Amino acid sequence: MTFPVVLTIAGTDPTSGAGLQADCKTITTLGGYAVSAITAVVAQNTQGVSTFEQVDAQLLCAQLDSVRNDTHINAIKIGMLGSTTAIETVHSWIEEFDPSCQPPIVIDPVMVATSGDSLFDPRALDALKNLIKLATVVTPNTSELATLTAQPEANTFAEAIEQGLHLAKELDVHVVVKGGHLGENPVQDAIISSSGTIIERTSHTRVPTHRTHGTGCALSSAIATKLAFQPAGLGAAFTEARAWLQHTIAQADALAFGKGNGPIHHTAHITDEAVTAPARILLAGRDPRQTLAGWWEASTRVRAQIDELRFVMELGTGTLPDERFAYYLQQDALYLREYSKALALAADLAPTLTEQRFWMQGAHTCLIAERQLHDSWLVSRGVEVEDIEPSAITRAYTRHFLNAGRARRYEELIAAVLPCYWVYQDVGDRLNREHNRVDHPYRNWLAAYSDPRFETSTLSARAIVAHHVERAAMRGDEGLIARMYDAFLASCEYERDFFDQAYAADVVLPSVSREVDGLVAANA
Ligand SMILES: Nc1ncnc2c1ncn2[C@@H]1O[C@H](COP(=O)(O)OP(=O)(O)OP(=O)(O)O)[C@@H](O)[C@H]1O
Ligand SMILES: Cc1ncc(COP(=O)(O)O)c(N)n1
Incomplete structure (x- = not known):
């Protein structure tokens, strides 16, 4: 059995709720083989970030090369980069791909943690926008969207969509607009194409929990994993990743990890025996x-x-x-x-x-x-x-x-x-x-x-x-x-x-009199 390889380039979280460790869990749960390169070592937990240190450019580049020299990469997720140096290092490294073989790239433009702590040097904004131009899709939350478009943060999903359309056209990139921060119920998300049309919209019940640490990391690495299986199916990758995420948020209170804004339950699907590639391996014998x-x-x-x-x-x-x-x-x-x-x-x-x-x-x-x-x-x-x-x-x-x-x-x-x-x-x-x-x-x-x-x-x-x-x-x-x-x-x-x-050959069909729109579900 072969697994598509998904590379996460991200900062760390020792409690595995966000960042690189959470990305690896997401990729693995969804059937990919996770590989990683650390941009910054972050001391954080569910209560906040205490300190972090950027990995120097040479070491970051050496990690990236270690992966590329050893395997074919099917998709890349980029999370916290932090500094201009890290962004430019990753940018140059990506440009070394033969353009016809560049894997799909999902960028989660991480700026601020759920706890409110900054993980991004604001002077790096232009470098980040240049990097985003190389990506397949970018997944900003409403605050990151406001920074990227130099506009005030959206108060409604409609306003966020407007900003998403603007960003998609400006940077010629697909944009996932996320409604998590808006407080609306249901929570809406959408994916906008680089030409400025909405490809897919999703609407999910807002889970009444404060345990949403790492949702953005999980969504972006889930999209990357889905793209690793099916590079041409961005719309489906987004809706499938979002549906998967919903269950992990719904199970976060059952996981009940940490004293603060706890993580979602990344592996909820495999613990309840969903059929994934890893589950099939466990079945062998x-x-x-x-x-x-x-x-x-x-x-x-x-x-x-x-x-x-x-x-x-x-x-x-x-x-x-x-x-x-x-x-x-x-x-x-x-x-x-x-x-x-x-x-x-x-x-x-x-x-x-x-x-x-x-x-x-x-x-x-x-x-x-x-x-x-x-x-x-x-x-x-x-x-x-x-x-x-x-x-x-x-x-x-x-x-x-x-x-x-x-x-x-x-x-x-x-x-x-x-x-x-x-x-x-x-x-x-x-x-x-x-x-x-x-x-x-x-x-x-x-x-x-x-x-x-x-x-x-x-x-x-x-x-x-x-x-x-x-x-x-x-x-x-x-x-x-x-x-x-x-x-x-x-x-x-x-x-x-x-x-x-x-x-069936002998079926007696009812006669249907007129057509009216609208049908409600059958079955359980
Ligand atoms: N309480 C909730 N119930 C259901 N879905 C949620 C909830 N909170 C966030 N989401 C979903 O989680 C995803 C991330 O949304 P959000 O807008 O919070 O991004 P983010 O800020 O990047 O995430 P993070 O909190 O990890 O930084 C979106 O798909 C959003 O719809
Ligand atoms: C290394 C790293 N990357 C990303 C996040 C954002 O996640 P959240 O906003 O849920 O804290 C984080 N806290 N740490």
């Missing part, structure tokens, strides 16, 4: 049934079949006929009623209050989604749910998990309900990233499944199931693990058949 990463690998074939279904492809491109979509939504509404019962059964059987709360909340959300489906898209097209019967597929799928629940087999039940989160989130997120556009007929369906709240629920469901697999493995209960594994894979197959049924 282990029975794939013993980890969720192994389950996911085992479902690869079925997931590929889902991607190739006519229904899914047309849903993505927006060419799916209304009647097929209406049929699917009718069945989905019926499915959700039963799925909600399964989640309520899981709540009843849950061994802890946290798990009980999670499943109960899911059961409730399903019923809201079922109502919204009915009240919006279907009603507006004159399609009723009450008139129809569940299909054979809907019946078999719901029986599969309800049987486990009614037999009070908690672990099997939660393994069986997991694909409805995980497979849906995976398919929806990819379709949304590849196809969503303002005039897409099913854009709200696509957006719903890549919603960060759905992603957070999916990660929680995975964490709960992973915990029970782990416990069964510790007890040596191979039989239970095998039953959970089978229940999970059977549900993946039902997911495929569920998507496929609107194109």
